[in-house]
Amino acid sequence: GKGGHRHYMLKEIYEQPQVIGDTLNAMFNPVERTITLPPLPFALDDVERVTLIACGTSSYAAMVARYWIESIARVPVDLDVGSEFRYRDPPLQAGGLALFISQSGETADTLAALRHCKAKGLRCLSIVNVAESTMARESDAVLTTLAGPEIGVASTKAFTTQLVVLACLTIALARAKGQLDADGEARLSKGLTEVPARAAEILKYDEDLRAIAQTVAEARDVLYLGRGTAFPIALEGALKLKEISYIHAEGYAAGEMKHGPIALIDETVPVIVIAPSDGLFDKTASNVQEVVARGGKVIFLSDSEGNRRLGVTPAFSVVLPAVDPFVAPILYAIPVQLLAYHVAVIKGTDVDQPRNLAKSVTVE
Ligand code: M6R
Numbered sequence: 001g002k003g004g005h006r007h008y009m010l011k012e013i014y015e016q017p018q019v020i021g022d023t024l025n026a027m028f029n030p031v032e033r034t035i036t037l038p039p040l041p042f043a044l045d046d047v048e049r050v051t052l053i054a055c056g057t058s059s060y061a062a063m064v065a066r067y068w069i070e071s072i073a074r075v076p077v078d079l080d081v082g083s084e085f086r087y088r089d090p091p092l093q094a095g096g097l098a099l100f101i102s103q104s105g106e107t108a109d110t111l112a113a114l115r116h117c118k119a120k121g122l123r124c125l126s127i128v129n130v131a132e133s134t135m136a137r138e139s140d141a142v143l144t145t146l147a148g149p150e151i152g153v154a155s156t157k158a159f160t161t162q163l164v165v166l167a168c169l170t171i172a173l174a175r176a177k178g179q180l181d182a183d184g185e186a187r188l189s190k191g192l193t194e195v196p197a198r199a200a201e202i203l204k205y206d207e208d209l210r211a212i213a214q215t216v217a218e219a220r221d222v223l224y225l226g227r228g229t230a231f232p233i234a235l236e237g238a239l240k241l242k243e244i245s246y247i248h249a250e251g252y253a254a255g256e257m258k259h260g261p262i263a264l265i266d267e268t269v270p271v272i273v274i275a276p277s278d279g280l281f282d283k284t285a286s287n288v289q290e291v292v293a294r295g296g297k298v299i300f301l302s303d304s305e306g307n308r309r310l311g312v313t314p315a316f317s318v319v320l321p322a323v324d325p326f327v328a329p330i331l332y333a334i335p336v337q338l339l340a341y342h343v344a345v346i347k348g349t350d351v352d353q354p355r356n357l358a359k360s361v362t363v364e
Pocket of ligand 1: 105
């Protein structure tokens with residue numbers, strides 16, 4: 001059942017502190033403060049390049065992972081959506097690592113890419129939520145998200161648990177590649193161990209986000225902005241809003257605004273900014289100032305330091321708890337899910353079964 005919630009989606013959003021903790025505990029040793037992946041049939045220190053392939057929300061988890069793997073493990077990453085990868089026919093090196101991310105493990109485009117990579121001699125590692133899925137069966141190795149069954153068509157807890165697995169994989173890869181010493185690993189894993197408690201704290205912003213949803217529900221178009229690992233969260237926010245509220249939304253890298261989309265800005269367009277205070281914050285802040293100067297209705301998701309440093313007054317601000325920038329994309333996914341959920345409820349759509357969509361897309 002829905003555990004007392006009105007929709008499966010809301011139940012699944014609220015399960016996140018628990019399932020994130022379960023997923024992490026399967027890979028984290030609290031005594032040694034280290035990450036231990038289940039045994040893999042290949043050595044991570046041999047990995048020279050990672051090819052990431054997924055669709056939809058899972059592809060945004062892959063995008064976050066690209067930032068992590070490149071900046072922390074210093075291994076180059078290619079990234080594609082399943083439907084583009086094969087037909088692009090990229091040159092692939094036998095022995096390279098291909099990483100597939102899928103909640104269902106049945107998505108046709110991702111599965112076809114997996115079969116293509118296997119035929120080319122790549123090592124295929126899948127991150128799936130359904131342990132007995134086709135992708136799990138056909139991969140050389142599998143890491144599972146312990147999100148439990150996800151019923152809502154809009155993916156929520158599968159996404160945040162994918163990020164947890166990808167964060168652990170990044171740490172293990174960085175260590176294997178000699179890019180992370182014990183202190184570095186302890187710092188990153190400390191950030192990860194705090195995620196379940198922070199996620200629970202962030203759920204308490206539900207009412208604030210519901211109030212803001214009223215304004216978003218009146219809009220025809222909505223923009224989401226973020227930089228660095230907040231950029232894929234902007235894309236995810238826009239996807240979530242489109243699929244369940246049917247409002248047109250776009251996610252942009254904050255720095256791309258001035259290259260075109262800023263022309264859309266007026267007082268009718270809500271601009272949702274995902275801006276945890278991190279090394280890129282001031283850049284994002286100056287993009288927000290440009291939006292505010294043009295009358296844009298900014299909904300600012302940051303922490304208290306970010307709100308202090310912004311320099312302009314947004315239409316709405318949500319002052320979230322301060323979090324380690326490494327894990328910020330995991331946590332900032334939650335307000336974005338809640339906002340889309342409340343907008344959809346206001347719009348009266350079928351939240352768990354939005355029109356034209358299937359939970360698992362088994363055709364190309
Ligand atoms: O099962 P998968 O993770 O492979 O599914 C991929 C996409 O179809 C899925 O994430 C889709 O975009 C969701 N409806 C997003 O909420």
